[in-house]
Amino acid sequence: MKRPELSPVPDPAADQINDATLRLSVGYHMKRAFNVVQADLVATLKPFDLRMLTYTALVLIVDNPGLSQSQLAAAMDIERPNLVVLMDELERRALINRDRVPTDRRAYALTATLAGRRLYEKATAAVAVHEKRLLSGIDEATRTAVIAALHSIEIGQTGEG
């Protein structure tokens, strides 16, 4: 966490740097912006003992009960082996269940426990507050355009809203 409490005061040294050439490098600005968002998100989730990956997994399981680990890994854009340890952690903490699927005994049906859903509710509320604060400087129209643009980059297509 480089920015302790989302201080709005940037490092003065960084601003003396001439980044004119980089002004068109989306990757650079995206990384820096993402760093800020991620740091905020990490700090927000810490009280709930969740990280970005465990939070995202929990949200997707609550919203999509019964999905498999393969589906979840695809949705999260991570490799299956990396998801296993996340599921191990959430299961150990009794936030999710791994139930065998009768029709395909290779797969697990993932569902959230009551404790998982409660943690989801609290964490999601906290995240909403923090993200709202994080984006407070951006007007609604721009915010919508940005999310749409991010989504279009994400899926590699043009329009989608």
Added chain:
Amino acid sequence: MKRPELSPVPDPAADQINDATLRLSVGYHMKRAFNVVQADLVATLKPFDLRMLTYTALVLIVDNPGLSQSQLAAAMDIERPNLVVLMDELERRALINRDRVPTDRRAYALTATLAGRRLYEKATAAVAVHEKRLLSGIDEATRTAVIAALHSIEIGQTGEG
């Protein structure tokens, strides 16, 4: 590299997922979009034997000759210890020089060598091409708004664009 060659075909499994709740979670979409951009950038830089961090460092040194490692670390938003190994690598490859500053013999003045500047030129041209392709689905006005928004998140302020 999860998306081998920036295929515009998303994983079908991921699209069946209900991410309505996440539609407002900027962190989630930002991470996914950043993953795509980063994968493209990594692939683009690979022929030059550069990673995102080494490329960014090289660009900033070329654009800001004489800056110190502390200043560079601040500009890149990484910790000083992590920058050391990057400088070791670039110096070993004779892309940059570390010269002692006469007025402050603790610090190094970082400059790019001729080879460093040449690599910078070639890599930057390649990055520009790839980013243009990556953002081809987004109109100019939106693109400008997105970069401005990213920058405003980055510096934690409102307007600056």
Added chain:
DNA sequence: TATTGTTATACTCTATAACTATA
């Protein structure tokens, strides 16, 4: 005392190969 660069270290995230059990 404070700062620059450094070493050592640890943790998280990511990626691949290879295995098992099912299909």
Added chain:
DNA sequence: TATAGTTATAGAGTATAACAATA
């Protein structure tokens, strides 16, 4: 054969503490 989940492992990126040299 192919797929779901798993294990082991390796590589990046990131973060902190502690040190020597210098200010």
